[in-house]
Amino acid sequence: MLEIADKTHDETRQGEAYAPHQASTASFKKNFYIESYGCAMNFNDSEIVASILNEEGFGATRNAEEADLILINTCSIREKAEQTVRKRLTEFRRYKKSKPGMLVGVLGCMAERLKDKLLEEEKLVDMVVGPDAYRTLPSLITEAETGQKAVNVLLSREETYSDISPIRLDNNGVTSFVSIMRGCNNMCTFCVVPFTRGRERSRDADSIVAEARELFNNGYREVTLLGQNVDSYYWTPKDADPNSTDHVTFAQLLARVAEIDPLLRVRFSTSHPKDITDEVLFTMAKYENICNYIHLPLQSGSTRILQLMNRTYTREWYLKKVDRIREILPDCGLSTDIICGFCTETEEDHADTLNLMEYAKYDLAYMYFYSERPGTLAARRYQDDIPEAEKKRRLAEVVELHRRHSEESMRNDVGKTFKVLVEGTSKRSADHLFGRNDQNKVVVFPKGNFRKGQYVHVTVTDCTSGTLIAATATAL
Structure with missing residues (x-):
């Protein structure tokens, strides 16, 4: 793919x-x-x-x-x-x-x-x-x-592993992932996930909250709620009346996890543009410990290509969603996925993508060129007809534009003060620590007497294309 x-x-x-x-x-x-x-x-x-x-x-x-x-x-x-x-x-x-x-x-x-x-x-x-x-x-x-x-290799319509307590296999001890659902119903034509992970099913909300609470009690200070499309999370207890309102939406789940403790940061990934709601955005605005950061995959800025991809939204609809996010969450970090050279993509389609990038100015991005994956709907329906050299040229233009936007975003943060969760020692210097701010940007700052899992205030004094740099930090 x-x-x-x-x-x-x-x-x-x-x-x-x-x-x-x-x-x-x-x-x-x-x-x-x-x-x-x-x-x-x-x-x-x-x-x-x-x-x-x-x-x-x-x-x-x-x-x-x-x-x-x-x-x-x-x-x-x-x-x-x-x-x-x-x-x-x-x-x-x-x-x-x-x-x-x-x-x-x-x-x-x-x-x-x-x-x-x-x-x-x-x-x-x-x-x-x-x-x-x-x-x-x-x-x-x-x-x-x-x-x-x-x-x-049998797929299930019910399996969520909700009763299994994962063994944390990292050495961080500060941040961790919590799966809230499995599978996907979206059937994007370029994607293998519906065929390899099956239909969408939401995990028991109580087990999610319990797992996040256990992580917090064990010293973790950030959880990322995971799903192929978290915004379509919808859980109803098995014994609930079918006509009752006894269910949990993603916004309600977000609030329940955030209420575990103000010191527990909450992130989530990934959102589908068609499903993220005002309820989710207002919940993010309400709780200080839900990070102002959304990964909102675009894939293409062309409505015609989006239709071929079966993304179920238009260019105009996506732009309105970006506007709504920034209206409710003015300082929200925004990242995306972009595919270059999808089947039949023209120069005009490519220009639409560059134009939309200029509008959204993403802080972070995944950028790819398309290559057909066996078993996908695109492989069955369309011809992979864009020459690889052309795909790579278009991708290079997308990458270059994003790097400019990313550098601008970094420079705009110089002089600002952020709350940062300390995640560990910087890879480049044992005398410095690193963490991320609300918008998911990495910040490096002097080690001092700070420790992993601690929150600090930092004022950004410089930056690189991918990192914010602070000369001092203050404990909260």
């Missing part, structure tokens, strides 16, 4: 392996190693898998070569991600030769589409497990240990 060219939104990571820093593998019968690719949903899924394996006596390790079980949580959203996964699986096959009995499994979005190739043709893995089948991992492991190929 998409080939990434520039990513300035910090929630997407590729190929990171995690193990709980507080755990010792010595107390477990076996070790597992897990590596995740793609979106934040995949990383959250890996934490669910870790919890399931932990119950089965597996401890996490950061060293793949010493693991009894290697799992790679895959992403099908871009061809590059699939290529990377295949390369890693080839490397893991070498580890198996030196450690008899080691098992290798593929999880996530590549599972259903490529199960036959991975298991039989290329013989790269012992197990293939889809996003809705993680509860069956123990039985699949037992089956694979007998030498059989173990597979479960």
Whole structure:
């Protein structure tokens, strides 16, 4: 579907392996190693898998070569991600030769589409497990240990893993993700998600609030509520009267999480432009600890292309949504996704995208050129008819324009004072800390006596194209 060219939104990571820093593998019968690719949903899924394996006596390790079980949580959203996964699986096959009995499994979005190739043709893995089948991992492991190929890629209309407490696999201890729903009903023609993650279903609101509260009690100070389209979250208790109003909308869920404690910051991702409501925007305005930041994917500035993509909104409608966000939340940070060179895209369509970018002036963006993904509606309906060189030229223009907007946005913050949550030590200097402001911009400032998880006030004195710099900080 998409080939990434520039990513300035910090929630997407590729190929990171995690193990709980507080755990010792010595107390477990076996070790597992897990590596995740793609979106934040995949990383959250890996934490669910870790919890399931932990119950089965597996401890996490950061060293793949010493693991009894290697799992790679895959992403099908871009061809590059699939290529990377295949390369890693080839490397893991070498580890198996030196450690008899080691098992290798593929999880996530590549599972259903490529199960036959991975298991039989290329013989790269012992197990293939889809996003809705993680509860069956123990039985699949037992089956694979007998030498059989173990597979479960069935999608579910009900599975949300709401009763599983994820094991946090990062070393941050300050920020974390909380999944609020799974799947997607939108059927955008370029997207594989409805086919790899199934239909949309919302998680029990009480379990979401309980998980966020537990994180706060354990020292975390920021949660990001995750879903393919969080604004369509809608949960009704199973025993509720069908005619009653006993349900929870996304705005109501946001408020419930924000009310856990004023010190708990709340973010969310991702919003679909057609579904984000005034109720959500007014809820954000009401609670100081709900961050003023919205990821609002555009994909294209051309109404004609948006219709081909089945995005269900027009250029004019999107512009009005941007206006409404800025009317209710004047200082809201705005980020987006943009695809260049979708099927039949003309120079006029491309110019519409550049023009809309000039209007919105996004703070952060993911920018890609289109590449057809097997199984999508676009692959079935349309011809991928834009030459790759032309796609790359248009993408370069989009990237250049966004970088100018991003630099302008950064410069506009020089002299302003922000509340920042300390997330850790700067990668470039042990004498500096970093955190993010409300608008999701990274701020670097002197270490002083501050610590992770603390809120500080900083006044920005300088900036780079991607970072705000403060000379001093004051504890709140």
